[in-house]
Amino acid sequence: MAGYHELFSGVWPASTIPFNDDGNVLFDAFADHCVWLVDSGCRGVVVNGSLGEYEALSASERRRVVENTVVATTSESEMAAVATRLEGSLTGTIHFEPGDEGWARQMIETLARRVGRIIANGFPTGVRVSTAMHHGGPFPATTASQYTSVGARAVDRFLRPVCLQDMPDDLVPDWARVS
Numbered sequence: 001m002a003g004y005h006e007l008f009s010g011v012w013p014a015s016t017i018p019f020n021d022d023g024n025v026l027f028d029a030f031a032d033h034c035v036w037l038v039d040s041g042c043r044g045v046v047v048n049g050s051l052g053e054y055e056a057l058s059a060s061e062r063r064r065v066v067e068n069t070v071v072a073t074t075s076e077s078e079m080a081a082v083a084t085r086l087e088g089s090l091t092g093t094i095h096f097e098p099g100d101e102g103w104a105r106q107m108i109e110t111l112a113r114r115v116g117r118i119i120a121n122g123f124p125t126g127v128r129v130s131t132a133m134h135h136g137g138p139f140p141a142t143t144a145s146q147y148t149s150v151g152a153r154a155v156d157r158f159l160r161p162v163c164l165q166d167m168p169d170d171l172v173p174d175w176a177r178v179s
Contacts (some may be wrong), residue, residue, distance in 0.1 A: 010043030016066060017053045020140040048123070063125045066095060076103045085112040088095050091117045091124040104171050107162070113171070120171070 018026040034045050039071060047065055048054050054062065080103075083092075092115035096104045104120075111118050164176055 011041065012044045012046050013037060013042055016048040017047070017057070021054075023056075025057070025065070027064055030065065054117045057093055059123060063095075063121075066123075076106075079103075080106055080110060083107055083114070091115055091119055093119040093123065095121050101171060105173070107170065108167075114163045115162070117165060118167070119165040120167045122166050 007151045013032070015037065018029045018033070020026055037045055048057075048062055067149060092111035094104055094111070100145065108118055117124070162176070
């Protein structure tokens with residue numbers, strides 16, 4: 001996808017998350033570092049998943065890392081443009097606040113065409129899809145023991161489901177409502 005590669009061109013370093021001696025995240029230092037990276041010419045910053053510290057963070061710490069990250073997009077329309085160029089993925093996450101419902105609905109519709117699970121104001125698990133990954137087994141571990149629930153073979157058990165995790169009721173699209 002030429003548009004996808006153009007959109008994510010330039011330097012996007014994986015930024016490590018700094019901790020103090022007690023194991024607490026130094027959020028201000030992290031935010032300063034992200035600003036420095038962008039001011040130094042980086043197009044964006046990759047966080048929460050590429051350097052291993054993700055697994056040591058709580059959900060609230062992961063959220064604060066995202067909140068402290070310099071966002072490469074500057075407008076809702078630019079974020080929507082980014083979403084339309086994404087390749088297929090297991091999950092897509094949108095973070096929003098009250099008053100952002102119109103934009104959130106647009107992002108839900110866009111992401112539903114590209115991901116299998118849409119997460120509202122949360123974070124996906126740190127699972128990598130690879131041929132070495134297998135998670136499942138006989139009942140009761142899974143209901144379909146011939147398939148793995150993660151890994152490269154996991155896609156064999158899905159037609160095209162979309163899950164809306166922690167989605168507020170007023171943002172659930174009509175196609176996902178139970179009658």
